Amino acid sequence: MLISITQLIGGFILLVWGADRLVAGASALARNLGVSPLIIGLTIVAFGTSAPELIVSATAAARGNPGLAVGNAIGSNIANIGLILGVTAVIYPLRVESETLKREYPVLMLIMIGSFIMAADLIYDRTEGWLLLFGLVALVIWMVRFGMRRGTEDPLAREFAAEIPRDMPTGYAVLWLIVGLVVLPLSSSFLVDGAVFIARTLHVSEAIIGLTIIALGTSLPELAAALTSALRQEDDLAIGNVIGSNMFNILGVLGIAAAVHPVEVDLLMLQQDFPVMFVFTVMLFFMAYGINGPGRISRRSGLLLIALFVSYQVLIWLTAHRIPVTPAG
Numbered sequence: 001m002l003i004s005i006t007q008l009i010g011g012f013i014l015l016v017w018g019a020d021r022l023v024a025g026a027s028a029l030a031r032n033l034g035v036s037p038l039i040i041g042l043t044i045v046a047f048g049t050s051a052p053e054l055i056v057s058a059t060a061a062a063r064g065n066p067g068l069a070v071g072n073a074i075g076s077n078i079a080n081i082g083l084i085l086g087v088t089a090v091i092y093p094l095r096v097e098s099e100t101l102k103r104e105y106p107v108l109m110l111i112m113i114g115s116f117i118m119a120a121d122l123i124y125d126r127t128e129g130w131l132l133l134f135g136l137v138a139l140v141i142w143m144v145r146f147g148m149r150r151g152t153e154d155p156l157a158r159e160f161a162a163e164i165p166r167d168m169p170t171g172y173a174v175l176w177l178i179v180g181l182v183v184l185p186l187s188s189s190f191l192v193d194g195a196v197f198i199a200r201t202l203h204v205s206e207a208i209i210g211l212t213i214i215a216l217g218t219s220l221p222e223l224a225a226a227l228t229s230a231l232r233q234e235d236d237l238a239i240g241n242v243i244g245s246n247m248f249n250i251l252g253v254l255g256i257a258a259a260v261h262p263v264e265v266d267l268l269m270l271q272q273d274f275p276v277m278f279v280f281t282v283m284l285f286f287m288a289y290g291i292n293g294p295g296r297i298s299r300r301s302g303l304l305l306i307a308l309f310v311s312y313q314v315l316i317w318l319t320a321h322r323i324p325v326t327p328a329g
Helices: 002-032 037-062 066-091 099-119 126-153 155-163 170-202 206-218 220-231 235-260 267-288 299-318
Strands: 094-096 295-297
Touching: 002 037, 002 170, 002 206, 002 220, 037 066, 037 170, 037 206, 037 220, 037 235, 066 094, 066 170, 066 206, 066 220, 066 235, 066 267, 066 299, 094 235, 099 126, 099 235, 099 267, 126 235, 170 206, 206 220, 206 267, 206 299, 220 235, 235 267, 267 295, 267 299
Parallel strands: none
Antiparallel strands: 094 295
16 A cells, blocks of 8 residues: 555656646747747646646556546546635635636536536447547637637736746757656556555545545646746636636546547446536636626635535545445456
């Protein structure tokens, strides 16, 4: 068990560092090539903060542990809103002004509804996996086109511009990009090995570990990005990273996992975890949308999100015995 815990912790550390280097290198390279900050932020940064979930889920699916993959995707989306935005809002109440974000809310909801319909038969098959990946490509194209129309007038564009490395030479940018691409799959391999062993030791399904431990660990880049943005008073960026990551998680994480190997969905996950993800997303919508002006996530709202997230984590472990245990060997 000690070795597995060490693998888990070491994997998380390398994942966070590798994702950070990947984002820094890719965004600096794109900036040096003349790509606008808004497009870089909506695509590269969103992808980079979701890279740990993407790589871990692909590795888990390839190794025959699909429950870990789907648990990671759903659990990360819940953690992004409940824990990350909750903690961020407690430290610094968030004000939402960007029209870009307001347009992304309904897109996120449509993506979630589509993924729920696909899971209704308790499996994501390869065809559905490729459909999700096609949706990811369509999403990126839509973001790029929308970003080109908005230009520098959107508040989010100014915040992205402040975050992207300015003085990184192209050679260094390419080097860090390669380092990130190498470190991420290696660290995910350690992480998956440790997580599977811990699940079997605790006699719970791999989906439980994915919904809790792995979801929390792979959400660390989003937590770091949100806290940094909040402390710099970049409110739209803090929320934008979470919304972008959640869309990428469903389309990319579930898509890659199902394309590699059909992913079975436990009935309890469909009845419990998917609805919780919807509830948190709806709460975010009403907190941050701002019907008659800028939206706002207050400290009180942040405390509510954290309390609900902690309650959800307790619920997962209380109902864990109802999920079939993956047999060893």
